[in-house]
Amino acid sequence: MAKALKEKIAVTGAQPEVVIDPSREPIVVVDGLHIVYRVYSSGGGKGTAATALLRILRRQNRPQMKEVHAVRGVSFIAYRGDAIGVIGTNGSGKSTLLKAIAGLLPPARGAVYTDGQPSLLGVNAALMRDLSGSRNIILGCLAMGLSPEETKKRYDEIVKFADLKPGFIDYPMSTYSSGMGARLRFAIAAARTHDVLLIDEALATGDAKFKRRSKAKIDELRKNAGAVFLVAHNLDVIEETCNRVIWLDEGRIKMDGDPQEVLAAYNEATGK
Template identity: 85%
Template sequence: MEQPAVVIDPTREPIVVVDGLHIVYRVYGAGGEKGSAATALMRVVRRQNRPQMNEIHAVRGVSFVAYRGDAIGLIGTNGSGKSTLLKAIAGLLPPAGGGVYTDGQPSLLGVSAALMRDLSGERNIVLGCLAMGLTPQQTREKYDEIVEFADLKPGFIQYPMSTYSSGMGARLRFAIAAARTHDVLLIDEALATGDAKFKRRSKAKIEELRRDAGAVFLVAHNLDVIEETCNRVIWLDDGQIRMDGDPAEVIAAYTEATSK
C-alpha cells in the first residue's frame, strides 16, 4: 500500500510533519541448528555459528501532518507500529528513510516511563518536574496539584513507587507530565489502567493541553477513550496508515475489520 505524499493545509499551523517515514529494527539471533540455550551459547563461543541479523520493518512510508490544537488517537492491532511511531516522533528512533519534523520539543509519556521505583512518589514528583525543565519554585507550586490529580491512596505519596499498583503509577506519571505545557505530548497507554473518574479528569486535562499549546498523540487499546478524547484518529495496519480522519468513522471501520 503506497502512502500518499504529505500535504499541508495552508489555513492551519502545522506542529508535526511526518514525511515518508520508515523505521527498521535490526534483531540478532543465533539462527542455524536448533537446540538448548546452552548449546546455542557454546556455538557462539566456538564461533561455529555467527548470529544472524533480521530486519523488522515496523513503520513503512508513513506521512501525515498534525496541526496545533490536534488530539490524535493512534489505533491498530498489536505490532501495527503505534508505539514505534510515537518513539520516532519523540526522536528516540532514527529513521531508515523519510523524516519527522516538529515545531517544538516532543515529550513521550509511557506506562513504563522511567521514574525511580525505590524513591517515594514525593521525590519522583520533584525529579520529574525538574527533568521537564520546571524551576524548584514552579515545582513547589505544582506539587499539590499533581498529588490531587494523581488521586493516590492516603499516605502513598510518601511510599516508594515499588509499592504502587500499575494504575497508581500510571496516574502519577500522567499527573507529572500534565503539570507543564508541552509543545507535543505523546501518551502511550498511560490512560489504559485508570478508572472512569481518572479518565474523565485526563480527558479534561488533554483538552486543556490542546488549548494551551501544541498537539497531543494518544495510544490506547480502549477505543472509547480514543473517541471521547481525540478530534482525529489514525489507524495503523502493518506499519502503514489504513485510515486517517473523524474518530467515529475510523473507529467504526477498524472495529468492523478486526471483528471478522
C-alpha cells in the first residue's frame, strides 16, 4: 500500500515537503495544505439573515467577500497504526483539517493523499433525528457498505456499546441527549474497519466508562485498520488514546510529536 500511495503522489508530479520513512507504511500524506473559506456578506448594517438577503436582491448593497485562511501550509505524514491527536484553541483549524483529509473541503493550495477511504465521524454527523436509534443503526451500517447480514450480526454489539438508557433504542433520536447521540454515532462508526477514521469531538460528551470503551475500540481499530485522527478538547483523552499529537495554532503546525511533550508545551502556552 505504501507503494500505491507513492505512485499516486508521483502521478500528480508533486514534490512533497515531507519525506516518507521507508521503514513504515504511510497512509495519509498532507503536503503544503492551505484551506481558504470565502464568506459573503450583504455589506449593509445589522439585521437578520432575511433582511440581508433582501438587501442583496434589491441591489442596495453589493455582496462583500471575505477570505478566512483556516489552514496554512500544513504538511505531515500519518503511518499505518498511528492514532494522532489534533489539538489547538478554538479557531485553530482542527475540524477544517479533518474535513480536508476526508475530502470534504478542496485545497486552495497543496494536496492530501490517502491510501484508502477516510471516514469522518463528528458529534453532528448526519443521522435521521426523526427515526429511532434502531433504524439509524441499520441505515448507518448500510451506508458504510455493510451487507444486511453483517448489519444484523453487529446490531446487538452496537446497541451494547452505545449504552443508551433502557428503551431509548426504539425512540426517535430527537429525544436523545447530546451524549446519547454521540455514543450511538461512535458505536455505529466503530462497527466496521476503516482505512482512516477521523473523529471530531465524539468522545468529549461520554462518561469515564464510555471513554474507556472508546479507547479500547480505537486501539482495536489501529491494529485492524489504518490510522485514527482524534480532535478533542479533553486532553486526557488525547494523552490516553494517541501515540502522536499535532498542535495547530492559527492554521499552522506549532508542534508535532510525542503526546506528553506536545501536551506539556500546549498547557504551558495556554495556561491550562
